[in-house]
Structures are given as structure tokens and as C-alpha cells.
Amino acid sequence: MLTEKISLNPNTDHLKNFQRWKQANGDEFSLWDYLSRVSRVELAIAFTKLFWPDFVEHENGIFLFEAFNTQVxxxxxxxxxxxxASIERVMNHQHIDDILQGAEKVGIENLLYLGQSLTQMWETRLKLLYPHRRFQMICNQDESTVVVTFYQPFISQP
Known part of the structure; x- marks a missing residue:
């Protein structure tokens, strides 16, 4: 049986700090190697809230906890x-470059990679927490940024 690697891949050519580490450590130096050298557990724990976020349910809508505000x-x-559904779509709308500093330095293809990864993780979490609901995941790019959002396309009014 063949083992096939299934993944999205970032363009590491645009990851300048990673490239410096790779040059110093050889061609086999991987992103996992890089993480083990430059990252800290505290930051990894914080990233779990981005990659595996909390949600809030309000008037039958599902919203990112960190982005939800009753007044808005x-x-x-x-x-x-x-x-x-439209309220969910606009309130769950997140620009990658607003969430993370330095987005402009890594190239639009890497922002798209990150956005696609986020939408896959958010979709998995939503399906786990709300198995009887259907969500539409969106990851769009323009010339300078990537936007991710989600909403329930078939939802009844409160």
C-alpha cells in the first residue's frame, strides 16, 4: 500500500527567516525543525484560539467568539x-493581515495557504460542535490580502 502525503503547502521561498535557518542548517531543515528552534509553547497555546476557535451562538447564528459584539x-x-446568514458572513469576516503582523512580507500565496488552512480547521471545529448544521466556508484573496469567513446558508430567522 502506498502512503500519499496530502497537504496544502506554503511557499517557503517567501519565508525569509526560515530561509536563513535553512541555509545555516542544510536542505533537510523543515518547517517543523524551524518551529522547534524559534517558537515557544506559550505562543503555540495562543495560536490554538486562531486555529481551533471558540464560537458563540446568538439568535440561531454562530459567530467567532473573539469577533462577536452584541452591539455590532x-x-x-x-x-x-x-x-x-448575512450577519454571520460579515461578522465572521476576518482579514489575515489584520490578525497577524508581517502578512505583507510572506507573499499572497502564503496568505492564501494560511487562509485555506484556517477555513479547513474552522470547518472541522464547526462540524464537531454543530453536527446538525451546515456551514459555508469562504477563503477569498485579492491582490494584497486574504479574507476568511463562514455562515449558515440555510438558516431560519430568530
């Missing part, structure tokens, strides 16, 4: 006419 929700509810 009410403003969008008024503007979007109680359309919960």
Missing part, C-alpha cells in the same frame, strides 16, 4: 434586515 450584531441586524 444589532447594528448589522438593522442594516441587513434580520438576515442571520
Amino acid at each position: 450584531y444589532e447594528q448589522w441586524k438593522t442594516e441587513l434586515g434580520n438576515d442571520i
